[in-house]
Amino acid sequence: LATALDRHLALVGFMGAGKTTLGLQVAERLGRTFVDLDREIERDLRRTIPEIFAEQGEVGFRVREQEAALATLRGGPPAVVALGGGAVNSPKIREALREHALTVYVEVEPGIAWERVQGKGRPLAQDEGSFRALYEERQPLYREAADAVARTLDDVVLAAAGVHVAIGALEQLGGLVPGGGPAALVADAHVAGIHGMDAQLALGPRLASTHTVSGKTADDLAGLWRSLGIDRAGTVVALGGGTTTDLAGFAAATYMRGVDWVAVPTTLVGQVDAAIGGKTAIDLPEAKNLVGAFHWPAGTVVDPALLATLPDAERRNGMAEVVKTGLLAGEPLWELADEELVRRCAAYKSAVCLRDPHDLGPRRALNLGHTFGHALESASGYELPHGRAVALGLLAALRLSGRDPAPVVEILAPEPVPVDRQRAWEALLRDKKGRLRIVLLGDDGAFERELPEADVRSALDELISG
Numbered sequence: 284l285a286t287a288l289d290r291h292l293a294l295v296g297f298m299g300a301g302k303t304t305l306g307l308q309v310a311e312r313l314g315r316t317f318v319d320l321d322r323e324i325e326r327d328l329r330r331t332i333p334e335i336f337a338e339q340g341e342v343g344f345r346v347r348e349q350e351a352a353l354a355t356l357r358g359g360p361p362a363v364v365a366l367g368g369g370a371v372n373s374p375k376i377r378e379a380l381r382e383h384a385l386t387v388y389v390e391v392e393p394g395i396a397w398e399r400v401q402g403k404g405r406p407l408a409q410d411e412g413s414f415r416a417l418y419e420e421r422q423p424l425y426r427e428a429a430d431a432v433a434r435t436l437d438d439v440v441l442a443a444a445g446v447h448v449a450i451g452a453l454e455q456l457g458g459l460v461p462g463g464g465p466a467a468l469v470a471d472a473h474v475a476g477i478h479g480m481d482a483q484l485a486l487g488p489r490l491a492s493t494h495t496v497s498g499k500t501a502d503d504l505a506g507l508w509r510s511l512g513i514d515r516a517g518t519v520v521a522l523g524g525g526t527t528t529d530l531a532g533f534a535a536a537t538y539m540r541g542v543d544w545v546a547v548p549t550t551l552v553g554q555v556d557a558a559i560g561g562k563t564a565i566d567l568p569e570a571k572n573l574v575g576a577f578h579w580p581a582g583t584v585v586d587p588a589l590l591a592t593l594p595d596a597e598r599r600n601g602m603a604e605v606v607k608t609g610l611l612a613g614e615p616l617w618e619l620a621d622e623e624l625v626r627r628c629a630a631y632k633s634a635v636c637l638r639d640p641h642d643l644g645p646r647r648a649l650n651l652g653h654t655f656g657h658a659l660e661s662a663s664g665y666e667l668p669h670g671r672a673v674a675l676g677l678l679a680a681l682r683l684s685g686r687d688p689a690p691v692v693e694i695l696a697p698e699p700v701p702v703d704r705q706r707a708w709e710a711l712l713r714d715k716k717g718r719l720r721i722v723l724l725g726d727d728g729a730f731e732r733e734l735p736e737a738d739v740r741s742a743l744d745e746l747i748s749g
């Protein structure tokens with residue numbers, strides 16, 4: 284795995300695979316420019332591709348294509364780039380893809396591709412027999428050039444974020460950790476007893492050491508720093524929930540001024556939220572997540588089958604984030620079965636974070652409900668489970684947005700909690716640093732709005748019993 288964080292996201296694949304349609308959609312979700320190389324060439328030469336083929340032959344077209352592809356891939360801010368079906372024949376283009384892009388092979392059945400392109404005057408789609416032969420010939424080239432294979436929009440987004448979601452992914456871990464260097468496995472102590480052996484076996488000869496952890500304090504961090512024992516070529520592999528991935532990710536961000544890390548989230552919170560987006564942190568006695576870093580994992584390996592052993596209370600914590608994601612996405616994602624639920628939620632968070640890796644704007648939408656949730660958690664002295672706090676927070680956010688709170692009520696059944704009202708209010712003001720900008724939900728997704736103090740306070744009060 285690798286990511287498209289600081290590089291182009293290139294789409295390769297056969298004609299009729301839908302590279303242009305998908306490319307436009309992905310570019311919109313990631314907030315990037317979309318470059319369709321075939322269209323660029325047509326615009327530059329003021330001729331259609333069939334005209335270029337007719338005038339200059341396929342060889343003439345390929346020369347132009349290589350020029351255009353190299354110029355685009357070697358320059359400019361990270362964009363989404365769709366390449367023509369034959370572009371991967373050029374070794375120079377393949378090399379530029381390796382150097383400057385995260386490349387996704389957009390796969391399609393040859394029959395479907397033929398249906399889409401036949402009769403459209405494409406020079407290389409004149410008859411079905413030679414079309415299918417060309418498909419067979421090019422398949423291996425696409426696979427060789429690509430870092431990932433995808434068919435849907437969500438899968439392209441996940442590939443761009445370096446996230447691999449599949450039942451059984453844990454068994455493939457050895458092959459999914461980028462590079463060839465040694466791996467230091469950092470595992471939640473409890474999870475190590477359940478899934479640790481599978482992870483160790485999957486890492487095979489690359490496994491250099493195993494470290495069990497049980498928290499994310501400065502002491503836990505120092506213990507890890509001192510025992511990791513890898514060099515700059517090594518990779519930290521974190522196996523556990525958000526506590527473990529936050530700790531191991533921050534250790535990786537700081538150890539030897541930064542080594543690669545791979546997240547293997549084992550909780551629902553981890554799979555749909557904590558292990559995605561590159562935020563890492565430890566807790567200090569003064570505040571949670573007070574010290575941290577942005578350090579995007581080189582890969583995130585998500586195996587929804589690992590959720591089978593998760594206690595119900597932990598699952599409920601995760602469902603609160605799932606409902607939040609569904610509300611933001613405008614789709615009842617909470618109704619899906621685990622694998623699809625995780626895939627869709629992980630893709631949603633991946634897109635928002637790729638768009639705003641350093642939390643400077645769009646990513647704030649992910650705080651929907653969290654301002655209230657944090658205030659309640661803090662007022663309870665962190666006795667209140669995170670999921671319950673977020674569920675209540677979502678309720679407040681929906682009420683303030685004037686929207687139907689039914690999904691939150693039906694799926695998460697939040698009950699008011701007996702915490703000190705003044706303490707909760709003070710915690711909310713601290714969290715907001717004096718400005719009452721609250722994330723609300725509108726028809727087109729979330730937005731921030733500064734609200735009158737009285738409205739915010741009464742929304743918070745409604746979440747508190749007694």
Ligand SMILES: NC(=O)c1ccc[n+]([C@@H]2O[C@H](COP(=O)([O-])OP(=O)(O)OC[C@H]3O[C@@H](n4cnc5c(N)ncnc54)[C@H](O)[C@@H]3O)[C@@H](O)[C@H]2O)c1
Pocket residue numbers: 471472473474477499523524525526527529549550551552553556557558559560561562563564571572589590591592593594597600
């Ligand atoms: N970095 C981020 O963007 C981000 C986002 C959300 C939360 N977080 C952080 O995540 C942390 C919470 O993480 P969490 O909710 O995943 O909980 P967690 O990591 O604390 O794990 C909760 C419990 O579940 C157990 N467990 C984990 N996986 C299991 C499995 N598959 N089977 C059985 N037991 C399992 C663990 O041993 C632990 O007891 C907080 O510290 C929070 O700050 C970070």
